[in-house]
Amino acid sequence: MVDDDRHLRAVTDPGGGQADPAAELPAVDGRVPGRRGQATRRKLLDCTKEMLDQGSYRDLKVVDIARRAGTSPATFYQYFPDVEAAVLVLAEEVAVRATQLTELVDGEWKGRGGVDTARRLVRGFLDYWEDNRPVLRVVELATEEGDLRFRNLRVRSLNAVTRALSEVVGQFQRNASVPSEIDPMATAGVLVAMLAHTAAHRYGFEFWGIRRDALEASLSRTVYWTVTGQKQ
Amino acid sequence: MVDDDRHLRAVTDPGGGQADPAAELPAVDGRVPGRRGQATRRKLLDCTKEMLDQGSYRDLKVVDIARRAGTSPATFYQYFPDVEAAVLVLAEEVAVRATQLTELVDGEWKGRGGVDTARRLVRGFLDYWEDNRPVLRVVELATEEGDLRFRNLRVRSLNAVTRALSEVVGQFQRNASVPSEIDPMATAGVLVAMLAHTAAHRYGFEFWGIRRDALEASLSRTVYWTVTGQKQ
Amino acid sequence: MVDDDRHLRAVTDPGGGQADPAAELPAVDGRVPGRRGQATRRKLLDCTKEMLDQGSYRDLKVVDIARRAGTSPATFYQYFPDVEAAVLVLAEEVAVRATQLTELVDGEWKGRGGVDTARRLVRGFLDYWEDNRPVLRVVELATEEGDLRFRNLRVRSLNAVTRALSEVVGQFQRNASVPSEIDPMATAGVLVAMLAHTAAHRYGFEFWGIRRDALEASLSRTVYWTVTGQKQ
Amino acid sequence: MVDDDRHLRAVTDPGGGQADPAAELPAVDGRVPGRRGQATRRKLLDCTKEMLDQGSYRDLKVVDIARRAGTSPATFYQYFPDVEAAVLVLAEEVAVRATQLTELVDGEWKGRGGVDTARRLVRGFLDYWEDNRPVLRVVELATEEGDLRFRNLRVRSLNAVTRALSEVVGQFQRNASVPSEIDPMATAGVLVAMLAHTAAHRYGFEFWGIRRDALEASLSRTVYWTVTGQKQ
């Protein structure tokens, strides 16, 4: 199996949080902030992310974000109506990156190469989650809590990979490797669920003393076989 | 495949919510409540669960629980130090039931029977989640938020199934059906993750128009093969 | 002219603010407060009225009312959703008393007695306003600001006197003392407006050095003649 | 009765809002603004008036005025120390116009012409109020709230008409038409009160379904008789 890290970098690089392509967003009062304003906005977003990394979402207060960013709550409210809004922006950014996971599915799935492709997909997924853990945690959370904005975001962001994977399953189905009574989309969805959950709940595996290598191996094996219907 | 519902009943029966096995617990002031007190306590727990079912955990307030239970906040505090404590009790109850999932693993995995066993496991899992969704949602949530009490509870409750499944994988490994380099526990953990996540995020599949049947089929196939290493 | 004060007492006695007949009103959470709660509620209302007496309505803050009442803002919110609500209750009380102004119209309007009746009405009006000035001021204010609840209250409370007066005008119209082309209700409304405004803006007359006696005389003369169409 | 509109025009013409006679006033920093500055100042005033027309005075914020005027709060503060100051300027303008109401009193009050004069006065009053309602509303309001600057303004602006009217009453008193024990100023004040209140609280009459015609008729009749002491 070839360990090609370049792919992963491209996919998971958070871009440093500085060069923000979505900078032209309006503030709360409707006006588009200028240079300085954008910087402040970004700073607030970054601090939000940092705090998400440390404490719980439930306990994330405007005051704290503002304090950490070296400003006042009033300033925060100039850019976001509430904490949720700020987090939603972060989630949006993370969701955009998720779309790129799709590229990892666009490899060779037949023969020995398939095993590598599966492994790359698994790694990409785990890395992606690792890199965006704090934000993704909130997305899961809010989704579970029934917040539709987050739920939609989540569905949207995982939709692309799932469909791509489903596509591949479909090919192997036409190929007769995968039984015809199987629903490709259901299968793809199940695999993505597996990857997402495993990525999100690493601590469980740590509890059992399972290392990342073993995890990757198990995930890859299941992904590969489930997609192709073939023993590696 | 035999549709044996008795198994499911045994596993998912919530116990009616009335006959509380953990009834003899002391109240906050240290004394063991009498008959009437126990009823109040139970009522509060039930109402907590109901509210969990409807609103979000974040918005669950002592006042609301008390009001719904027809008592006052002060009464609540006679039995629980805070909302979390009450939820923890509920979670404990749910965790106890989870242990029974293990029984579903104790079937025949070889030959055609294995497919049925896999399917029963999948069903049992989905049903279990369905029946305890509100509480499980909070468990996931709090776990994600880093709450160790919930995390331990969660690990503990899924530990049994995972170990049982790992056991089976080990058998097939000795059997040479599953490659020796695979870590059985990692594999079992991954499968449980898949089941848990799929069960928890049903809305995603609904979004794609996937029915429970198809979902079960896909899950079963992957479980069966990953465990046994054999095409069905 | 007979100076019968008993009538006025009956009409304008604020009842001491303690024996509240409308005591069974629910608090914000829907429950009806008990003895102690009612007392607190009343205390808050009374303090609200006092503060209204001193400062401006615009600057009336929950904190201040609470402080003056010797409680905390939180307590205030247990009884009223906001300052306006409390004031509205006071206004309601004042409005109820206004209905009794009507009795003053039920006198003899013909002949010399009419002059006395007019004078009694004028006095009753001025006294009523004097006794309830702070609250009435807010009613006028809020009404002007377009607040419909206050406006309705105002209309409702002055409706009775106006109609009663209109009735009397109508009698003199049938009598041919008042020209037939005159609209009795319009006339009554105009007179009430005159009384209300004069009562409300006493400072203007003070500025001109006009004493209450002279004011009463002028008002009475206009009321008497406008109603009866006859020189006194 | 002659419907002479020219009189009304003269009285109620708001001056177009552009040709500001009080233009040479200094800004907050003490310097006299130039052409462009004056325009900004005027724009702010006009917007203030517009907002007064729509929302309540209580809710009038610097930010809102500035936004509506297409400028920033900072700019507002270059011309006015606070919202009240701007409103005071507007009130001043309205007060100036009020002085002209006096002209309406300078008509023939004897004989049949008196009825027309009364009617013209009434009309002028109602029109004046209608044209300046938003500002006058605030004047009443602030006056009621005890704001002395507004109160003085109000007294000052109605002082002229009242004195003029009092003058006329005095004439009829010397004439023996009006009883000698009547205080002419009190009488005039009461009439002005009646006119002001009626004009300000039109909604009350609308509630009773009374049309402007009937209103004018009733007011005129009362004014005429109270002033002259004679049946029309």
Add this chain to the structure above:
DNA sequence: GATGAATGAGGTTTCATTCAT
């Protein structure tokens, strides 16, 4: 002259929590 941006200050609200009954 104009204004983007920042923020101190202050009132509002909400709850968890306690206590006397």
Add this chain to the structure above:
DNA sequence: TATGAATGAAACCTCATTCAT
């Protein structure tokens, strides 16, 4: 056992106001 009432404490949120550009 149960609970009416009260409240400290902590966020929230909004503005008037300022200042550097």
